[in-house]
Amino acid sequence: MTPQAFRQAAELLRASQRSLIFTHLRPDGDALGSSFGLQETLRKMGLEAEVFLPGPLPNRHAKLFSGQLTAVAPEELANFNTFIALDCANPPRLGKPECLSMEELRKKRFINIDHHRANSLESGFFDLVSPDSASCCEVLTRIFLESGAEITPRAATCFLAGMMTDTGCFRFANTGGGTLREAAELLDRGAELEKIVNALFFSKPLNQVRFENELMNSCLRLSAGGRIASAFIPRSLLDKYDFDLREDEGLIDLLREIDGVVFAVLFHRGPDGVKVSLRSKDHAFPVGPLARSFGGGGHDMAAGATLDLPDAEAEAVILEKLTALLP
Amino acid sequence: MTPQAFRQAAELLRASQRSLIFTHLRPDGDALGSSFGLQETLRKMGLEAEVFLPGPLPNRHAKLFSGQLTAVAPEELANFNTFIALDCANPPRLGKPECLSMEELRKKRFINIDHHRANSLESGFFDLVSPDSASCCEVLTRIFLESGAEITPRAATCFLAGMMTDTGCFRFANTGGGTLREAAELLDRGAELEKIVNALFFSKPLNQVRFENELMNSCLRLSAGGRIASAFIPRSLLDKYDFDLREDEGLIDLLREIDGVVFAVLFHRGPDGVKVSLRSKDHAFPVGPLARSFGGGGHDMAAGATLDLPDAEAEAVILEKLTALLP
Numbered sequence: 001m002t003p004q005a006f007r008q009a010a011e012l013l014r015a016s017q018r019s020l021i022f023t024h025l026r027p028d029g030d031a032l033g034s035s036f037g038l039q040e041t042l043r044k045m046g047l048e049a050e051v052f053l054p055g056p057l058p059n060r061h062a063k064l065f066s067g068q069l070t071a072v073a074p075e076e077l078a079n080f081n082t083f084i085a086l087d088c089a090n091p092p093r094l095g096k097p098e099c100l101s102m103e104e105l106r107k108k109r110f111i112n113i114d115h116h117r118a119n120s121l122e123s124g125f126f127d128l129v130s131p132d133s134a135s136c137c138e139v140l141t142r143i144f145l146e147s148g149a150e151i152t153p154r155a156a157t158c159f160l161a162g163m164m165t166d167t168g169c170f171r172f173a174n175t176g177g178g179t180l181r182e183a184a185e186l187l188d189r190g191a192e193l194e195k196i197v198n199a200l201f202f203s204k205p206l207n208q209v210r211f212e213n214e215l216m217n218s219c220l221r222l223s224a225g226g227r228i229a230s231a232f233i234p235r236s237l238l239d240k241y242d243f244d245l246r247e248d249e250g251l252i253d254l255l256r257e258i259d260g261v262v263f264a265v266l267f268h269r270g271p272d273g274v275k276v277s278l279r280s281k282d283h284a285f286p287v288g289p290l291a292r293s294f295g296g297g298g299h300d301m302a303a304g305a306t307l308d309l310p311d312a313e314a315e316a317v318i319l320e321k322l323t324a325l326l327p
Numbered sequence: 328m329t330p331q332a333f334r335q336a337a338e339l340l341r342a343s344q345r346s347l348i349f350t351h352l353r354p355d356g357d358a359l360g361s362s363f364g365l366q367e368t369l370r371k372m373g374l375e376a377e378v379f380l381p382g383p384l385p386n387r388h389a390k391l392f393s394g395q396l397t398a399v400a401p402e403e404l405a406n407f408n409t410f411i412a413l414d415c416a417n418p419p420r421l422g423k424p425e426c427l428s429m430e431e432l433r434k435k436r437f438i439n440i441d442h443h444r445a446n447s448l449e450s451g452f453f454d455l456v457s458p459d460s461a462s463c464c465e466v467l468t469r470i471f472l473e474s475g476a477e478i479t480p481r482a483a484t485c486f487l488a489g490m491m492t493d494t495g496c497f498r499f500a501n502t503g504g505g506t507l508r509e510a511a512e513l514l515d516r517g518a519e520l521e522k523i524v525n526a527l528f529f530s531k532p533l534n535q536v537r538f539e540n541e542l543m544n545s546c547l548r549l550s551a552g553g554r555i556a557s558a559f560i561p562r563s564l565l566d567k568y569d570f571d572l573r574e575d576e577g578l579i580d581l582l583r584e585i586d587g588v589v590f591a592v593l594f595h596r597g598p599d600g601v602k603v604s605l606r607s608k609d610h611a612f613p614v615g616p617l618a619r620s621f622g623g624g625g626h627d628m629a630a631g632a633t634l635d636l637p638d639a640e641a642e643a644v645i646l647e648k649l650t651a652l653l654p
């Protein structure tokens with residue numbers, strides 16, 4: 001991406017009088033940080049901006065973010081002249097108001113800002129997809145730093161929260177010098193690192209701690225000579241601790257961090273089948289292709305898919321295919 | 328600290344013909360990263376430098392660091408004209424060769440570089456103590472960036488490893504804009520973030536995973552209405568999993584990260600009594616003073632002490648004092 005592309009994005013955003021911002025379904029820290037950080041920054045420019053989310057905020061995020069619209073009626077669409085999609089790779093994942101079809105959206109002043117290489121939103125107006133950025137918040141921060149816009153402490157906190165989410169607190173391989181420099185700029189502008197870390201990383205509810213410990217004690221499975229760590233999460237365990245998996249983005253890291261593990265895999269039964277989350281610790285063995293072969297998606301090192309198969313069969317087929325990838 | 332102090336340190340280091348570098352006992356990632364990063368940087372300047380460590384490297388660190396002297400005979404001391412202590416706050420913690428007394432050391436060309444506010448080494452030659460730096464590696468990186476010295480990829484990896492250790496991967500409150508900018512410079516110079524993270528953070532031996540899960544399942548104790556999370560580590564559990572606590576700098580974070588916890592406390596019996604590790608999550612309630620009142624030390628948010636008391640009594644007195652600190 002050229003600096004011009006970022007400055008062009010800044011100009012278009014600055015010309016957005018009344019924006020409706022949305023992001024992907026089941027939003028994570030980057031989706032929410034992007035949305036609320038952009039809203040704050042646009043408002044600081046004297047522009048109107050609303051964030052729309054189709055569902056409630058995950059608990060952990062409610063400590064950092066608030067103030068979204070949860071419904072937009074068809075007649076209210078006319079209140080907005082700009083529609084902005086953030087951190088969303090494709091139309092099915094887009095958490096837009098139901099009354100607004102992709103077709104209509106593409107006829108509007110529709111701005112698509114993302115960091116997923118395979119972004120296929122095709123706004124028809126303006127797309128800025130920066131796959132070299134570790135997070136959508138990094139893209140937005142760069143836009144506003146390039147253009148000299150004011151980033152308030154509140155916006156800085158939002159953007160830093162997203163950066164830290166998508167880089168696993170600057171531990172994942174997507175962390176670059178640029179990521180850290182932008183994060184430094186956000187700290188200089190008053191981003192509350194401690195608040196973010198306490199909300200997102202040092203704040204496990206006790207039921208989650210109990211759930212994770214029992215899961216690891218009773219469901220951890222090592223295969224391929226210890227190179228695959230997997231766990232099939234029983235519904236009963238979620239019920240026992242009244243635990244919602246949406247609250248636990250980092251669960252799979254408990255498997256990934258085990259010495260010698262190349263692939264970490266989590267399974268659980270969702271409404272459409274067995275949901276599989278995949279992580280690789282070795283660039284020589286990406287998991288993206290496997291996820292896509294099952295109709296899923298993601299990055300090389302982090303991907304997922306849903307298999308319409310019985311539990312045991314889904315587990316067996318994934319572990320078999322992963323084992324076959326290893327030498 | 329003024330930039331001059333850092334440049335002066337650079338000049339003195341550059342004039343060190345044959346250095347012996349040492350650090351604190353039971354060295355962590357910052358102690359080792361400082362030592363081996365400085366060695367590499369001095370050698371790159373064409374100077375001689377050795378790292379001395381009185382004990383073996385912890386396993387996790389052996390993946391990143393190697394090549395230390397493990398013994399220095401009295402007659403070998405004359406081989407060195409400069410002695411450099413890194414990341415060490417006081418004489419009793421200094422892991423220097425036995426044949427070298429503090430008194431003799433203070434008569435030599437003795438350079439003391441550290442980031443602990445309460446540093447009391449008093450080298451008699453040159454002390455650079457920078458309490459605003461999150462790690463000793465941050466101090467050294469600043470020294471070499473200020474002076475324009477070449478930081479090789481290997482040295483950059485060492486320094487970044489120390490920074491990431493002492494900031495908990497840039498999650499602790501000591502992380503500043505300067506920390507992140509220096510880390511970015513190190514990434515630009517070829518620091519291998521992924522290697523560091525895989526060695527120090529995403530690389531738990533299976534026995535450690537099992538140990539931690541059982542500890543949390545059977546020894547986690549919540550008191551003061553959930554504001555204190557503590558665990559007394561039974562010797563039997565360490566034996567069961569053949570686990571060495573030295574390998575687990577992050578163990579206490581399992582307690583600290585629980586929602587609502589203000590104080591995290593780990594107890595275990597060492598050779599001199601009950602060793603207590605203390606962490607605070609709230610600046611209003613520092614743990615340093617309590618640790619010091621028992622003859623221990625540390626920072627406001629992370630401190631420790633050893634109590635010459637029976638197990639149950641040590642546990643009781645600490646929990647009582649911590650509870651009394653809370654409103």
